[in-house]
Amino acid sequence: MEKRVTFKGWLLPLVLLTPQLLITAVFFFYPAGQAVWQSLFIPDPFGLKSQFVGLGNFEFLLNDPYYRASFATTAVFSISVTLVSMGVALFLALLADRLIKGSGAYRTLLIWPYAVAPAVAGVLWMFMFNNRVGVVAWYLGVLGYDWNHVLNGREAMGLVVVASSWGRISYNFLFFLAGLQAIPKSVIEAAAIDGARFWTRFRTIVWPLLSPTTFFLMVVNIVYAFFETFGVIHTITAGGPQQSTTILVYKVYADGFVGQDLGSSAAQSVILLIVVGLLTVVQFRFVERRVHY
Amino acid sequence: MATIRLDNVKKSFGKTQVIHGVSIDIADGEFIVIVGPSGCGKSTLLRMVAGLETITDGTVEIDGARVNDDEPMDRDIAMVFQNYALYPHMSVFGNMAYGLKIARTPKAEIKARVQAAAKTLQLEAYLDRKPRELSGGQRQRVAMGRAIVRKPKAFLFDEPLSNLDAKLRVQMRLEIHALQRELGITALYVTHDQIEAMTMADRMIVMRDGVAEQIGAPLEVYENPDNRFVAEFIGSPATNFLAPALVPEAPAGTAWIGIRPEHVKLAEAEGASLTGKVLHIEALGAETLVHVVLADGTHATVRQEGHLPKPAEGARVGLAWHLAEVMFFDTQERRLR
Numbered sequence A: 001m002e003k004r005v006t007f008k009g010w011l012l013p014l015v016l017l018t019p020q021l022l023i024t025a026v027f028f029f030y031p032a033g034q035a036v037w038q039s040l041f042i043p044d045p046f047g048l049k050s051q052f053v054g055l056g057n058f059e060f061l062l063n064d065p066y067y068r069a070s071f072a073t074t075a076v077f078s079i080s081v082t083l084v085s086m087g088v089a090l091f092l093a094l095l096a097d098r099l100i101k102g103s104g105a106y107r108t109l110l111i112w113p114y115a116v117a118p119a120v121a122g123v124l125w126m127f128m129f130n131n132r133v134g135v136v137a138w139y140l141g142v143l144g145y146d147w148n149h150v151l152n153g154r155e156a157m158g159l160v161v162v163a164s165s166w167g168r169i170s171y172n173f174l175f176f177l178a179g180l181q182a183i184p185k186s187v188i189e190a191a192a193i194d195g196a197r198f199w200t201r202f203r204t205i206v207w208p209l210l211s212p213t214t215f216f217l218m219v220v221n222i223v224y225a226f227f228e229t230f231g232v233i234h235t236i237t238a239g240g241p242q243q244s245t246t247i248l249v250y251k252v253y254a255d256g257f258v259g260q261d262l263g264s265s266a267a268q269s270v271i272l273l274i275v276v277g278l279l280t281v282v283q284f285r286f287v288e289r290r291v292h293y
Numbered sequence B: 001m002a003t004i005r006l007d008n009v010k011k012s013f014g015k016t017q018v019i020h021g022v023s024i025d026i027a028d029g030e031f032i033v034i035v036g037p038s039g040c041g042k043s044t045l046l047r048m049v050a051g052l053e054t055i056t057d058g059t060v061e062i063d064g065a066r067v068n069d070d071e072p073m074d075r076d077i078a079m080v081f082q083n084y085a086l087y088p089h090m091s092v093f094g095n096m097a098y099g100l101k102i103a104r105t106p107k108a109e110i111k112a113r114v115q116a117a118a119k120t121l122q123l124e125a126y127l128d129r130k131p132r133e134l135s136g137g138q139r140q141r142v143a144m145g146r147a148i149v150r151k152p153k154a155f156l157f158d159e160p161l162s163n164l165d166a167k168l169r170v171q172m173r174l175e176i177h178a179l180q181r182e183l184g185i186t187a188l189y190v191t192h193d194q195i196e197a198m199t200m201a202d203r204m205i206v207m208r209d210g211v212a213e214q215i216g217a218p219l220e221v222y223e224n225p226d227n228r229f230v231a232e233f234i235g236s237p238a239t240n241f242l243a244p245a246l247v248p249e250a251p252a253g254t255a256w257i258g259i260r261p262e263h264v265k266l267a268e269a270e271g272a273s274l275t276g277k278v279l280h281i282e283a284l285g286a287e288t289l290v291h292v293v294l295a296d297g298t299h300a301t302v303r304q305e306g307h308l309p310k311p312a313e314g315a316r317v318g319l320a321w322h323l324a325e326v327m328f329f330d331t332q333e334r335r336l337r
């Protein structure tokens, strides 16, 4: 039975909740409301007056091929980041789980990338792959591959995916490792005695028992890929070449602050909000059902 | 069904050696109980037979084939863990069928075998439940079921009953024993409960600090312990150990004499060669335990039938015994015969 703390009356709970509610109101509901409001207008370039257009901004966006392309880009990008960062993290966690000696040092080292700010990480990766001065690009050149993510959209996408995933691996690793270590050792041993080799054990025991962790990380990573990768993309590709790495959140910035189309930008953030909301609902409704707790 | 042979099996974790060379030949269908105090290496020994721990030195053979380097899945054994180690995300059926599925047994046969095991273990009504929806005793049965459906060469049990209450423990003890007899599958059973050891074993291994102090049939070990440790560990209440001077006939080199509580009789203090003061009395109904402190401060226990007259606490009593029932031990705690 879960124990709940019960309060008598309503004054104390209200006092305790107020800071949280205030913060949510000031930093979420107010700006979100503003965005919804602004999405209904087209302001003039100087911001002096704006014209009410109703759903015009949305209508324009949904018919805009660039905006539609950005949807596809976002899907490719966030799925890739989620798969790469979770896949690598799971692999490392499986290795670390079997490690007995030196696991503390190994874990600490693996956590470091998490402390690197996304923009800094972006700059690091950009330099490594820079066509003229980058170490990796140079070695690729030696191997006969001419790497230039400034011109090649696919390479640019690959690079931002890798750079965004990199900082994320530590975080995922920690959760996966904790998840793996929460599986009783005797259950794994029982499976081994029942005849299951490593991969069978992984498929039939470890993976299902890890699914709450995996599900949680999936939600968190998709949201991360949607929003928090801005710094990486901004420093490495600035959305280019030819918008090939312009994910939705980057387009909000590019159209709003660079293109000064504030109405469209606001409409885009509203769409983004709805998309993420829907995604989370879908994940909880459909994926969670297959999760064994 | 198989024979198991341990030949001078040793185990070290890093620099600390925890098993110091255990050897035993186990016959097909035999029920062997490994008993000993906590930390003496019972689980480690069992896990080496299972393949869950590497064997530092010596040989383990199953059916005459050396299995030292075989993985657990290649040894065709089944194990029941103390915490049952059921697969929490699978139903009772899934738990029992797991090993068979991996062995690619045909579906119909899996179903038949699981049903049969469920029937034996009275689990038919629970096949669709998850382990967390079962009681401790039912989980224990599922763990048993998982072991028996595979028809392995041997059963390994690591204190399978220690999480059950006293009554259920007695019931499951009988069931496991009956099941093993019926299936005729060789079993190695770890426990620190000497009643389990005495009642289930064909032969038992009494272990202390990684050494097999004695191997033999329960009554043989009880009646004829090889050393002081075995005499003390097997039997409850424990054997009385007294100063050798109390028995003039003690052979040379005797450091302790041992007498089981049921072999000591209370006598009149007048004229008795050994007297003591009654400390307290435990009347258990069928039997009475009389705790006596001797003149030199040693405590001794007398076990007598419940209907015999009980002395008063604090009374002086005499103690008597038959010489034939006295055991003698040397300074190394070895039995002198």
Ligand SMILES: Nc1ncnc2c1ncn2[C@@H]1O[C@H](COP(=O)(O)OP(=O)(O)OP(=O)(O)O)[C@@H](O)[C@H]1O
Pocket: B013, B018, B036, B037, B038, B039, B040, B041, B042, B043, B044, B045, B192
């Ligand atoms: N993985 C390990 N690393 C180091 N020492 C270990 C390890 N496993 C067991 N030991 C040591 O080996 C000795 C025997 O342990 P084991 O678990 O076999 O005892 P046991 O007889 O089963 O005890 P219990 O009745 O408490 O289960 C103990 O002293 C224990 O500390």
Ligand SMILES: [Mg+2]
Pocket: B042, B043, B044, B158
């Ligand atoms: Mg143990």
